[in-house]
Amino acid sequence: MNDRTKYEILTFREMMKAYTTADIGAEPTDQQQKLPPPAPVKQGTKPVILPLPLDFEEAVHDKSLLTLLKERESLRVYQEEPLSQKELSFLLWATQGIRRYAGKTQQITFRNVPSAGSRHPFETYLFLNKVEGIRPGIYHYLPDSHSLELWEDRADYQEELAEALCGQTFASHAPVTFVWSAIPYRTEWRYGRKAHKYMLIDAGHVCENLYLACEAVGCGACAIGAYDQDQMDELLGFAGGPSAEQDCEFVVYVAAVGKR
Numbered sequence: 001m002n003d004r005t006k007y008e009i010l011t012f013r014e015m016m017k018a019y020t021t022a023d024i025g026a027e028p029t030d031q032q033q034k035l036p037p038p039a040p041v042k043q044g045t046k047p048v049i050l051p052l053p054l055d056f057e058e059a060v061h062d063k064s065l066l067t068l069l070k071e072r073e074s075l076r077v078y079q080e081e082p083l084s085q086k087e088l089s090f091l092l093w094a095t096q097g098i099r100r101y102a103g104k105t106q107q108i109t110f111r112n113v114p115s116a117g118s119r120h121p122f123e124t125y126l127f128l129n130k131v132e133g134i135r136p137g138i139y140h141y142l143p144d145s146h147s148l149e150l151w152e153d154r155a156d157y158q159e160e161l162a163e164a165l166c167g168q169t170f171a172s173h174a175p176v177t178f179v180w181s182a183i184p185y186r187t188e189w190r191y192g193r194k195a196h197k198y199m200l201i202d203a204g205h206v207c208e209n210l211y212l213a214c215e216a217v218g219c220g221a222c223a224i225g226a227y228d229q230d231q232m233d234e235l236l237g238f239a240g241g242p243s244a245e246q247d248c249e250f251v252v253y254v255a256a257v258g259k260r
């Protein structure tokens with residue numbers, strides 16, 4: 001192992017740890033400095049908005065938690081059959097849906113997944129290919145209104161997405177590909193240098209809920225960690241490259257979804 005590798009391993013291992021002596025003397029977090037918190041969700045800016053059905057419970061099979069846990073597995077081969085809007089609506093609700101708002105200015109969201117300090121640093125984008133009654137394209141989930149905005153009106157994303165997913169065509173050609181971005185400042189505002197450990201743990205909760213929710217609606221999911229960062233960020237129109245800016249957003253996790 002050369003010195004560079006050793007240094008990188010040491011640095012990244014330290015990132016996985018909780019409060020250590022390295023925190024002593026660190027700059028107070030922006031919350032401790034009483035700076036205003038960032039918005040808890042990214043508001044829609046596009047003209048086409050699709051409200052999602054809220055009566056999705058009828059799409060959910062009455063399976064026990066034991067069965068869901070026993071059946072969960074990574075699924076990489078999907079049926080031709082499209083997802084229904086209710087199924088998709090349930091998957092979005094289960095992974096990032098908002099249950100309630102809290103705080104003096106209602107700026108804290110409580111959702112169906114846990115998140116350190118309830119900061120919920122993620123946005124959800126869908127590369128949507130086969131959902132009944134929804135035109136294929138790239139969508140952004142708006143959790144405030146439980147709706148989708150048409151992020152980019154293009155159905156021909158598959159080849160570029162396959163390249164960005166390091167050739168994993170099962171995922172680029174899946175009925176729906178979930179892509180989660182992080183807006184790290186949401187969590188950094190509260191936790192400073194501890195935020196990055198917490199955000200990656202948070203991402204795992206989101207995807208696990210997707211796995212279990214998929215099992216409950218006759219679908220399957222496969223988590224994807226192997227993707228080209230620059231290509232994925234470019235596909236969604238993010239600035240890319242290193243940044244310490246507050247509005248920085250980049251992809252952190254992907255999951256393919258389809259019917260079993």
Ligand SMILES: Cc1cc2nc3c(=O)[nH]c(=O)nc-3n(C[C@H](O)[C@H](O)[C@H](O)COP(=O)(O)O)c2cc1C
Pocket residue numbers: 072073074075076168222223224225226227
């Ligand atoms: C963080 C993470 C990244 C993953 N990345 C990929 C991936 O890029 N491609 C893939 O086919 N599977 C990926 N998987 C799925 C794992 O290969 C899978 O969970 C593992 O083989 C165990 O199988 P199971 O999920 O069916 O239990 C990933 C899983 C996790 C949790």
